[in-house]
Amino acid sequence: MQSGWRVGSLFGIPLFIDLSWVLILTLFMLHNGWVWRGRYPEWGVETAWLTGFLSTLLLFASVLLHELAHSLVAKAHGIEEIAISLFLFGGSTSAEEALKRPSQILQVAIAGPAVSLGLAAGLSLLTLVLPHTASPLKVLTANLATMNWVVALFNLIPGLPLDGGQILKAIIWQWTGDQLWAIRLSAKVGELLGGLAISFGIADILNLPGVPFSQFFDGWWMALLGWFGWQSARAYQPITELQEALLKTLAAAAMTGEFRIVPVEMSLANFAREYLTKLEPPMYLATQGDRYQGIVVPEGLNEIERSQWEHESIEGILHPDSARAATHTTANLAQVIQLMEAYQLIQIPVLSPAGALLGVIDRGDIVRILAHKLNIRISDSMIQQIKADGIYPPGFRLSAIAQTLET
Numbered sequence: 001m002q003s004g005w006r007v008g009s010l011f012g013i014p015l016f017i018d019l020s021w022v023l024i025l026t027l028f029m030l031h032n033g034w035v036w037r038g039r040y041p042e043w044g045v046e047t048a049w050l051t052g053f054l055s056t057l058l059l060f061a062s063v064l065l066h067e068l069a070h071s072l073v074a075k076a077h078g079i080e081e082i083a084i085s086l087f088l089f090g091g092s093t094s095a096e097e098a099l100k101r102p103s104q105i106l107q108v109a110i111a112g113p114a115v116s117l118g119l120a121a122g123l124s125l126l127t128l129v130l131p132h133t134a135s136p137l138k139v140l141t142a143n144l145a146t147m148n149w150v151v152a153l154f155n156l157i158p159g160l161p162l163d164g165g166q167i168l169k170a171i172i173w174q175w176t177g178d179q180l181w182a183i184r185l186s187a188k189v190g191e192l193l194g195g196l197a198i199s200f201g202i203a204d205i206l207n208l209p210g211v212p213f214s215q216f217f218d219g220w221w222m223a224l225l226g227w228f229g230w231q232s233a234r235a236y237q238p239i240t241e242l243q244e245a246l247l248k249t250l251a252a253a254a255m256t257g258e259f260r261i262v263p264v265e266m267s268l269a270n271f272a273r274e275y276l277t278k279l280e281p282p283m284y285l286a287t288q289g290d291r292y293q294g295i296v297v298p299e300g301l302n303e304i305e306r307s308q309w310e311h312e313s314i315e316g317i318l319h320p321d322s323a324r325a326a327t328h329t330t331a332n333l334a335q336v337i338q339l340m341e342a343y344q345l346i347q348i349p350v351l352s353p354a355g356a357l358l359g360v361i362d363r364g365d366i367v368r369i370l371a372h373k374l375n376i377r378i379s380d381s382m383i384q385q386i387k388a389d390g391i392y393p394p395g396f397r398l399s400a401i402a403q404t405l406e407t
């Protein structure tokens with residue numbers, strides 16, 4: 001989740017703050033100030049409110065330290081595109097998708113709760129050694145210790161999208177070697193726990209008997225937390241379905257014959273005369289016999305003196321990464337997408353195991369077959385538009401999702 005205002009950055013990591021976070025901090029401040037004003041009349045009104053304000057600033061700092069720990073560990077693993085968002089239920093760090101190894105996910109997930117637990121333990125000790133009077137400092141320290149215990153333990157609940165869910169996912173993935181199964185199971189646990197929280201919350205609101213631990217929570221808050229958890233956990237389902245389709249669909253099923261073969265010996269002059277007069281030139285692929293040689297880059301002609309066109313062949317204008325920027329029929333779509341992004345190609349050639357050219361795939365072909373597999377209706381005109389533009393429409397996060405897969 002990345003919403004709200006960008007308020008700055010820490011260690012080069014952008015920080016976003018949502019309106020809901022400002023609201024929750026304000027409520028927290030009013031609550032503490034109000035309670036302390038009544039409980040400790042000897043402090044005086046100003047001190048009670050000031051302590052409430054300080055407790056809010058320190059809670060903000062605690063949650064920020066928790067998120068910063070996630071981000072810095074992710075950064076240490078080479079993840080560059082991270083951001084911290086603070087919203088209603090605390091924070092989130094957007095590194096989840098970029099991490100490709102269970103051990104990395106585990107380290108990043110543990111870092112946040114570890115910092116919160118450390119803060120909670122340290123502050124609890126400090127509370128114990130402070131003089132046994134209800135001084136603002138002692139009350140503030142005790143309050144902050146409690147809040148850090150809450151942040152740590154809440155985040156360790158073992159269901160996605162919480163840190164505990166990430167830890168569960170990493171452990172299952174490490175154990176079974178099955179990334180998708182690990183995500184599915186941890187998301188299911190998240191859904192189940194969210195559902196339970198909603199039921200407990202509603203039961204508490206209705207004052208039903210037998211609700212466990214009901215003295216420790218507020219029904220409305222519990223139901224809201226549960227609903228948030230349930231929604232977020234369910235959001236994993238369409239993504240895992242897409243991930244599965246990306247892994248199980250092979251290039252052979254997606255490729256088309258939308259290309260023209262030109263012999264690699266052809267002179268640049270002939271190539272320019274015969275092909276470049278076309279209004280919508282297709283993809284030109286050079287072959288020698290039936291062996292694929294490379295992708296022709298017609299723009300390369302501009303780099304070569306016109307007087308040389310008769311003497312030079314199209315070999316001189318092949319894509320420099322041609323040999324590597326080709327896929328084979330048994331590659332899955334996640335690999336195809338990763339390769340297209342890596343070489344910034346609009347289309348990618350598909351070869352047989354023996355190196356013969358069999359077809360090409362573009363982003364429109366990928367969207368078309370995925371839509372078919374996932375029973376999503378996408379109009380033909382949209383597919384044609386994707387083919388023409390060579391980019392996925394806004395909101396299609398295919399390249400980001402393909403990057404999350406270990407292929």
Ligand SMILES: [Zn+2]
Nearest residue numbers: 112113155163
């Ligand atoms: Zn966390």
